[in-house]
Amino acid sequence: MDDASQARLSDRIRVTVGSPRLRTRGRIITFTRHGVRPMNWPLVSQFRDGARLAIFLSCLGLGFAAPAAPRSRPNIVIIYADDLGYGDLGCYGHPTIRTPNLDRMATEGMRFTEFYSAAEVCTPSRAALLTGRYPVRSGMCHDQFRVLRNNSSGGLPKDEITLAELLKTRGYATAMVGKWHLGHRPEHLPPHHGFDEYRGLPYSNDMQPSPDSPKGRERFFAERNDYWQTPLIQGTNVVNPHPDQRQLTRDYTETAVRFIRQHKRSPFFLYFAHTFPHVPLFASGTFRGKSAAGLYGDVLAELDWSVGQVLDTVRSEGLARRTLVVFSSDNGPWLVYDQHGGSAGPLREGKGSTWEGGMRVPGIFWWPGRIQPSVQHEMALTMDLFPTCARLAGATLPDRPLDGVDISPLLFGTGTVERDAFMYYRGATLYAARLGPWKAHFITRSGYGPDGPSTHNPPWLFHLGEDPGEKWDRAAQQPEVLARIADAVARHRASLVPVPTQLAETVNP
């Protein structure tokens, strides 16, 4: 075929990329060794996107290039802080902690004001993040043993499906960097839950104190690395039984940046869970002593630097327009550690409690070109990440109850989302529920204070729009709201299937 014939053919084919069917402005023709003849329409209909048509035409030697199909599998990065409070970032109003990289991320992306972790402490909140389900469904919670300890035998059950396993079905490279806390025995570590690579601490940085360290609170404030012996693990092996915690944030960050660079040509999922600002606090020499907010501010400045390193790598590798980066925290600030604990801003209480300060956390979503810079006031949950990322990656959701919803309409400004009431659990016990702006407390208790649980009947009822600090009980004026919340709780309870807890059994560490 001469050039003129090829040009005429190209002129007769009009491809609309992304349309459900090929559209043409004339008859489609095909080529045989005997010449040109019309192609049957049923044959044409198999080309449902521009990329496949381009391959077909290329095979014919036509040199016709259809526009590239839109990428359907964005890279996904989740950066998760430990015990970072709602009020701890500059972009959430902290007066002295400086977080310029997170502030820029929020300015360029979507900052949520009503974003929730699914639990008030580490282990259950991480289980919920990775499975999209309340921890009571997986057994990753317990009323007395609130998190996995260094002698726990349990871990995330194998029949739970993690976000990493889901994304593996779509060809993602996966890595977990940092604090895991979903089971430290080899069979529970990230490589057995869908992660190709893992480097980090298996649980909290205070869970294996040195036998020589002093007892009590003072060792938390001493800034002595030799008081702590939580091991550093790579894959399923201990690579350093006593890592220098002052270097952890830098170590994690270098690992994360290396992973992004190595996998920049394939879709990747990076789950980057920082050890800090969980106590005991440590910062490297570059950041130590620099913040007006003291050591806590130094630690957050280093964490903020790390976020900047990740975003700069995404930008410099040309990945910004096909990478979703999410920042959040696993629970509120650990207030009993005074100046080494963070701030819940205007919210009541902190880590360990089902008051807002225990479970409402920063939530920042960044994806230049897809997510418009904005502040989002709709409620969203860390559990939403599972169905949302599944949608973005084109993965099929597993056939089981999920408690998150796909929030991509909020992220992309295309609509609203429907959700039922949000349940606040302390351990395996339901303490409160939120429906719209209303939150009913059935039981209240401080996160770590000496008080016991107080049961409320009728429940205490707060309007979180008018009263975000949860001060004024409105139950007497709103019986119909309490009735609707009771209905939502009944629906939720009817969906639960009892499972054994993973947090009670122990073995020798």
Ligand SMILES: [Ca+2]
């Ligand atoms: Ca935590």
